[in-house]
Structure formats: C-alpha cells, structure tokens
Amino acid sequence: MLAELSASTRPLTGTELAERCGVTRQVVVHDVAILRAAGVNIISTPRGYWVQTVPSAQTTVLSVCHTPELTEVELMTLVDFGIEVVDVIVEHPLYGELRGQLHLSSRRDVELFLENVASSDALLLSSLTEGFHLHTVAAPTQGRLLEAIQALRARGIEVFEED
Known part of the structure; x- marks a missing residue:
C-alpha cells in the first residue's frame, strides 16, 4: 500500500487502494492508521490519501x-x-x-x-x-x-x- 501511495502523483481513494492491493476498503483504513502510527506522513483529503513529502515551497x-x-x-x-x-x-x-x-x-x-x-x-x-x-x-x-x-x-x- 505504501508503495502505491508513494508512486502516485495524485491522491488515491480508499477504494482505489483497496482494488490495487486486493483488500477491502476497511483494511485500507486500518493499514493507513498503522502506517501513520509508524511515522509515515499519510494525509487524508477529500480526494483520497497521499504521502506528504517535504515541501520545496x-x-x-x-x-x-x-x-x-x-x-x-x-x-x-x-x-x-x-x-x-x-x-x-x-x-x-x-x-x-x-x-x-x-x-x-x-x-x-x-x-x-x-x-x-x-x-x-x-x-x-x-x-x-x-x-x-x-x-x-x-x-x-x-x-x-x-x-x-x-x-x-x-x-x-x-x-x-x-x-
């Protein structure tokens, strides 16, 4: 899931992540929470999830x-x-x-x-x-x-x- 988010140039919805990873949307929500707890900066927006990188701006x-x-x-x-x-x-x-x-x-x-x-x-x-x-x-x-x-x-x- 982290690889999918990191490779994406746009936010990915929970449904998209679930389909790409072969899991349910509930598993995506759970795994995002685990990744966040591990320190990965995953942002949730109205358009989906994405990994926030260090801003250059x-x-x-x-x-x-x-x-x-x-x-x-x-x-x-x-x-x-x-x-x-x-x-x-x-x-x-x-x-x-x-x-x-x-x-x-x-x-x-x-x-x-x-x-x-x-x-x-x-x-x-x-x-x-x-x-x-x-x-x-x-x-x-x-x-x-x-x-x-x-x-x-x-x-x-x-x-x-x-x-």
Whole structure:
C-alpha cells in the first residue's frame, strides 16, 4: 500500500487502494492508521490519501475573511498564482481548532472540491465563524505569495499574513 501511495502523483481513494492491493476498503483504513502510527506522513483529503513529502515551497498561514460566495474566487486566485492551499482552519468557540485538509494546487482540484461541497450539502468551515478562517498555503516564492495576496484584496477578500 505504501508503495502505491508513494508512486502516485495524485491522491488515491480508499477504494482505489483497496482494488490495487486486493483488500477491502476497511483494511485500507486500518493499514493507513498503522502506517501513520509508524511515522509515515499519510494525509487524508477529500480526494483520497497521499504521502506528504517535504515541501520545496515556503509555507505560511493566511488569515482570511469572506462570504461563502467568494470561496471559488479565493481558491482559484491562489492556485492561479501557483500556490497550494494545504488546509483550512477555524477557531470554534466550543471545539477549539477545527482543521480540514484540502491540498488544492490546480483549478481542477478546486473544481472537484467545490463539486463535493455542492453535492454533499456540507457547510464550509468558514460558515461556522462568519467567514473568518485560516489557510496554510505553500508558495513557490515570497514574491508570488505577495502578488496573490494583492489579487485577493483586489477581489474583495480580506487577507492577512500570520506571523
């Protein structure tokens, strides 16, 4: 299973891994837990599992605020500047920090994510905090990140770089 995940250039769903390894999806879930416990950095995203490698890009956290209607604009703007949206984080008054793994790095990734949102009737985490949320992002350069922040602000999205 680890060889399949490591060789893949995209996330693999539990069903795909089960078929490739000749096991059930439940075995995949169990084995992923064992691999994680052994220190393998396997990430679970809405598109499937993947092994996280050491990022070559600079990571930072952006503090963002916007309405749900601007979610597509926000995500497309970031990926258009070559920035990977690693996750989304909100501070919930009851549960504390809630984090969702995204790993969106292309327009197609964003389209699939938004299709999943629409088809699942799930709420965006930012809807729990009146639009305020954080994103861990991976940018190829600081200059590219600053350009993306300017573009987001020009599109009406409040954004602040966390220290």
